[in-house]
Amino acid sequence: xxxxxxxxxxxxxxxxxxxxxxxxxxxxxxxxxxxxxxxxxxxxxxxxxxxxxxxxxxxxxxxxxxxxxxxxxxxxxxxxxxxxxxxxxxxxxxxxxxxxxxxxxxxxxxxxxxxxxxxxxxxxxxxxxxxxxxxxxxxxxxxxxxxxxxxxxxxxxxxxxxxxxxxxxxxxxxxxxxxxxxxxxxxxxxxxxxxxxxxxxxxxxxxxxxxxx
Ligand SMILES: [Ca+2]
Numbered sequence: 049x050x051x052x053x054x055x056x057x058x059x060x061x062x063x064x065x066x067x068x069x070x071x072x073x074x075x076x077x078x079x080x081x082x083x084x085x086x087x088x089x090x091x092x093x094x095x096x097x098x099x100x101x102x103x104x105x106x107x108x109x110x111x112x113x114x115x116x117x118x119x120x121x122x123x124x125x126x127x128x129x130x131x132x133x134x135x136x137x138x139x140x141x142x143x144x145x146x147x148x149x150x151x152x153x154x155x156x157x158x159x160x161x162x163x164x165x166x167x168x169x170x171x172x173x174x175x176x177x178x179x180x181x182x183x184x185x186x187x188x189x190x191x192x193x194x195x196x197x198x199x200x201x202x203x204x205x206x207x208x209x210x211x212x213x214x215x216x217x218x219x220x221x222x223x224x225x226x227x228x229x230x231x232x233x234x235x236x237x238x239x240x241x242x243x244x245x246x247x248x249x250x251x252x253x254x255x256x257x258x259x260x261x
Contacts, residue, residue, distance in 0.1 A: 071234050073179035075161035075223060076215035077153075078186050082160035085190060089202045090151045090162060091209045092184045098144045102171030107136045107149070108231050109164030109180075113156040117164075118203040120147055130161075133229050138166070149178070150203040152189075159225055161218055167234055177234065185212035 078088055096103070107124065109115060110133040116126040117134060119141040127134045153162045166178040187209075192198055201207055221232050 071165070071167075071177045071179065072220050072222075072232075073163050073165045073177075074181050074220055075163045075218040075226065076180045076182075076184055077160050077162060077218060078188060078213070079216050080218070082155050083190065084155065084157050086153075086155040086160055086188065087190045087192075088153045088162075088186050088188055090153060090180075090184050090186045090215065091148060091202070091207075091212065092178060092180075093146050093148045093205075094166065094168075094178045095146055096142060096144055096168070097170075100142065100144055100170075103139060103142070104137065104167075104169040105139045105142045106167045106169075107134065107138045107164065108167070108234070109134050109151070109162070110226075110229055111151070111153045111162045112159050112226065114154040115162060115164075116152040118148075118150040118152075121150075121204045123203075130226060131229065133163075133231055135231050146205060148203075148205045148207075152199075161226065163221060163226075163229075165234065180215070182214045182217050184215040185209050186215055187212050 076090070078086065096105075107117060107119070109117065110127065110130045112130040114126065114128050115134070117124050117136075119138050120143065122141050124136055124138060124141060125134055149164070149166060151162060151164065153160075162180060164180045167175065168178070169175045187202070189198065189202075202209070222228050
């Protein structure tokens with residue numbers, strides 16, 4: 049089964065690489081050489097039009113090592129395993145006008161990075177992405193007590209992050225040591241049966257029978 053899953057994953061990777069293009073987010077952090085126990089907040093705002101009925105807005109993201117995600121001041125979830133990105137429908141958390149994504153990103157040794165994408169699909173079929181890049185801003189809260197009011201303030205929409213620094217871009221999704229991630233192509237993370245794989249012209253899906261281990 050592992051081998052079959054690997055082959056299907058590989059096919060997905062080929063398709064994903066083709067589809068990615070301009071919607072590819074970046075791994076970001078405060079600097080190229082992270083602190084072993086860095087705790088950072090990142091923020092990014094994006095605008096939605098007055099009428100957002102029928103909009104589907106989704107969050108995808110990962111952090112080496114831990115991320116806690118807030119949308120407009122509401123905690124939507126966290127992940128402690130970078131190889132298993134978060135994927136959430138956040139349509140009910142967004143609103144017309146300015147929206148803010150605030151992420152607490154914690155390193156637990158060695159490499160550190162944060163990657164995220166907010167996909168906005170409007171009712172008329174248009175799609176755009178808010179991707180991690182140098183426009184995201186950060187502060188270092190490694191030495192701020194977890195009970196400090198700052199922790200609650202920085203996730204709120206009206207918090208003034210104008211003095212925060214721009215993120216340092218480590219590279220596009222796909223770089224080492226993380227490689228490609230499930231859902232990195234912007235599609236929902238679901239198991240894909242071999243029969244329903246969408247293939248490029250000239251390709252056929254084949255799942256070889258491997259001997260059982
Ligand atoms: Ca790490």
